[in-house]
Amino acid sequence: MSKSIKSLIDEYSRWLRDGISVAQVGDAYELTTPFLDRHNDHIQIYVRQEAHRTLLSDDGYVIADLRQSGCTLDTEHRKRLLASVLNGFGVQRDGDELLAVSHNGDFPQRKHALIQAMLAVGDLFATAQSHVKSLFLEDVAAYLESIGAHAFPDFQLVGKSGFQHKFDFALPKSAKASERLIRAVNRPNKDTALLVIAAWSDVRASRATDSQMYTMLNDTEANVPGDVVDALKQYEIVAVPWSQRMEYTLQLAA
Numbered sequence: 001m002s003k004s005i006k007s008l009i010d011e012y013s014r015w016l017r018d019g020i021s022v023a024q025v026g027d028a029y030e031l032t033t034p035f036l037d038r039h040n041d042h043i044q045i046y047v048r049q050e051a052h053r054t055l056l057s058d059d060g061y062v063i064a065d066l067r068q069s070g071c072t073l074d075t076e077h078r079k080r081l082l083a084s085v086l087n088g089f090g091v092q093r094d095g096d097e098l099l100a101v102s103h104n105g106d107f108p109q110r111k112h113a114l115i116q117a118m119l120a121v122g123d124l125f126a127t128a129q130s131h132v133k134s135l136f137l138e139d140v141a142a143y144l145e146s147i148g149a150h151a152f153p154d155f156q157l158v159g160k161s162g163f164q165h166k167f168d169f170a171l172p173k174s175a176k177a178s179e180r181l182i183r184a185v186n187r188p189n190k191d192t193a194l195l196v197i198a199a200w201s202d203v204r205a206s207r208a209t210d211s212q213m214y215t216m217l218n219d220t221e222a223n224v225p226g227d228v229v230d231a232l233k234q235y236e237i238v239a240v241p242w243s244q245r246m247e248y249t250l251q252l253a254a
Contacts, residue, residue: 060096070220089117140184147253159202177254178210188217
C-alpha cells in the first residue's frame with residue numbers, strides 16, 4: 001500500500017474518531033457523530049450497556065422525522081421496503097426505534113451499521129423522488145379504498161390529438177355521480193399543472209359532457225401555490241390539497 005493511500009485512510013480514521021462527542025443521558029450515552037442526515041444535522045445514536053450485550057439505538061429519530069415530513073410507514077409495501085433496508089445492515093426495528101446489538105467486541109461494526117441504516121432509511125423514503133411519488137400514489141389509493149370509492153388504477157385514454165394519456169385513477173359513472181378522472185400530483189407547480197391541463201383538455205371532448213377531472217395535490221411539505229390552483233380551476237379541474245381530502249369524500253365515494 002502506498003504511503004499516500006495509507007495517509008488518506010489515517011485521515012479518515014482521525015475524522016471518525018475526532019468527530020464523535022459523548023454525553024451521558026440517564027442510563028445511556030449519547031454519541032454525536034460526524035455523519036449528517038438529510039437536514040444536515042449530525043446523526044446521534046444512544047448506547048446502553050447491559051449485562052451481556054451493548055444496545056445501540058436511534059431513539060426513534062429516523063421514523064419520527066419521516067412521519068413529521070408526511071411519510072408514514074403504514075402500508076405493507078413501505079414495511080417491506082424498510083425491512084429490506086434494515087436486514088441489509090443487520091439492524092432491527094422495535095416500534096419507532098432502529099436498534100443494533102453488539103456482542104463480543106463488535107461494537108465499532110454495529111455502530112457503523114446503525115449509522116448507515118439511519119442514512120439509508122432516510123434516503124429511501126424522504127429524498128428519492130421515484131419512491132416519494134410512488135408512495136404518494138399509495139396514499140391516494142389507500143384513501144380512495146378507505147372511503148369506498150371503486151377506483152380503476154392506471155386508466156388510459158386517447159385524446160383528440162391521438163395521443164394517449166394516463167390517469168392515475170378513474171371512478172365510473174354511478175347513479176349519484178358522473179365519471180371522475182384523477183391525477184395524483186406529488187410536486188404541484190406550474191409544469192405539473194400544465195401537464196394535467198393538457199391531458200384533460202385533450203381527452204375531454206371524447207368523454208361524457210358531465211365527466212369531471214380531479215387532481216390530488218401533495219401539500220405535506222409545502223402549501224400548494226395559489227396560481228397552480230387557479231390555473232386548474234380555469235379548466236374546471238377540481239384541485240384537492242391532500243390535507244383537505246376528507247372534504248371531498250362525498251363527491252368521490254358516490
